[in-house]
Amino acid sequence: MDKQQLMECHERIKPFIHNTPVLTSRLIDGMAGARLFFKCENFQRMGAFKMRGAANAIMQLTESQKQNGVVTHSSGNFAQALSLAAQSMGVKAHIVMPRNAPQVKKDAVRGYGGNIIECEPTLEAREQESKEIQKKYGATFIHPSNDDAVILGQGTACKELLELHPDLDHVITPVGGGGLIAGTALAAAYFGNGCKTIGGEPFEGDDAYRSLLSGTIEGNITTNTIADGLKTQLGDRNFPIIQKHVERIIRVTEEEIVSAMRLVWERLKIICEPSSAVALAAVLREKETFKDKKIGVIISGGNVDLVHLPFQKPL
Missing domain, CATH: 3.40.50.1100 (Rossmann fold)
Incomplete structure (x- = not known):
């Protein structure tokens, strides 16, 4: 880079x-x-700050990728960032969140148009659910930091x-x-x-x-x-x-x-x-x-x- x-x-x-x-x-x-x-x-x-990376990641996608939406796993700020960035660009965002994530964070994601999929509070569960969303919708996975x-x-x-x-x-x-x-x-x-x-x-x-x-x-x-x-x-x-x-x-x-x-x-x-x-x-x-x-x-x-x-x- x-x-x-x-x-x-x-x-x-x-x-x-x-x-x-x-x-x-x-x-x-x-x-x-x-x-x-x-x-x-x-x-x-x-x-x-995570709005910056989320916006750039979505803007780098092809039009066909945008049509199929994006997915990430996050219980915090990136969940909200990807939801808002996707909403701003007319892209569907699927957000995998642990069941025990604070309700205030879930409400914020939904407020930004994100589709929440709840999972068990383990990294393995997050990753598995994200893969299922990718298969089901053809959504592109965007990692919160890597x-x-x-x-x-x-x-x-x-x-x-x-x-x-x-x-x-x-x-x-x-x-x-x-x-x-x-x-x-x-x-x-x-x-x-x-x-x-x-x-x-x-x-x-x-x-x-x-x-x-x-x-x-x-x-x-x-x-x-x-x-x-x-x-x-x-x-x-x-x-x-x-x-x-x-x-x-x-x-x-x-x-x-x-x-x-x-x-x-x-x-x-x-x-x-x-x-x-x-x-x-x-x-x-x-x-x-x-x-x-x-x-x-x-x-x-x-x-x-x-x-x-x-x-x-x-x-």
């Missing part, structure tokens, strides 16, 4: 995405000892950030399935001026951290983290990009995630989800690494359950 492909991807999806704002906070800068520039993908359509078109789409958020602030020293993103950090790393390499990419990941779901150390894709030993969007693992399409272009991954505690999330809500006056707060938590954990630097921070999404906020006192 080269620079030209990323540029073409950005032009292609512009009619279907928002160029999201970049916010700053002098108070947070003072706490971090650095200048931070928050790329607010919580203001993206459907509330997360897909070249998706990776390129996700990279456009960092491209937009660097167009505003071309002299960033680092850009930092959360790491889940690897699509966002891989796309970000490509954008930083192609459009940054020596800008380095760093990932943030929970200790309670540090498969990417261990994968970079071992050189092979590792699974999660535990997923006992509030950052529910980061429980997935890397894939064979994004991992080589991460190996080549990502400098390192910083792990953070659950307490640090909650503290960073609260800081964003209180000081930036915006909603972010726990997974998004991991990036800021990583900056605050290793202040010496980022001291006096200019740092881009990708706020990946803002889809939260307002009934169960981690810093909310019981009524």
Whole structure:
């Protein structure tokens, strides 16, 4: 995936995405000892960066493929993103979701026109049901993160950030399935001026951290983290990009995630989800690494359950 492909991807999806704002906070800068520039993908359509990759993936399909629809398995933001992107382009979207997925997420997918197929809450069940949909409808499977078109789409958020602030020293993103950090790393390499990419990941779901150390894709030993969007693992399409272009991954505690999330809500006056707060938590954990630097921070999404906020006192 080269620079030209990323540029073409950005032009292609512009009619279907928002160029999201970049916010700053002098108070947070003072706490971090650095200048931070928050790329607010919580203001993206459907509330997360994943709209970018979903739109690009669908736009790359042939007309006959579009007529047969698309399918993915997701219980989170990509389920909503693919549903909305497909609806925007007149394409049918089949979304395989575990039976125990939160009702609020199912309602959002249906609201965007997605056809939900429920399955048991295992990866094997998700994959099997997706294959059945492919056979039944001839639908094209689109992976939430391990897909070249998706990776390129996700990279456009960092491209937009660097167009505003071309002299960033680092850009930092959360790491889940690897699509966002891989796309970000490509954008930083192609459009940054020596800008380095760093990932943030929970200790309670540090498969990417261990994968970079071992050189092979590792699974999660535990997923006992509030950052529910980061429980997935890397894939064979994004991992080589991460190996080549990502400098390192910083792990953070659950307490640090909650503290960073609260800081964003209180000081930036915006909603972010726990997974998004991991990036800021990583900056605050290793202040010496980022001291006096200019740092881009990708706020990946803002889809939260307002009934169960981690810093909310019981009524």
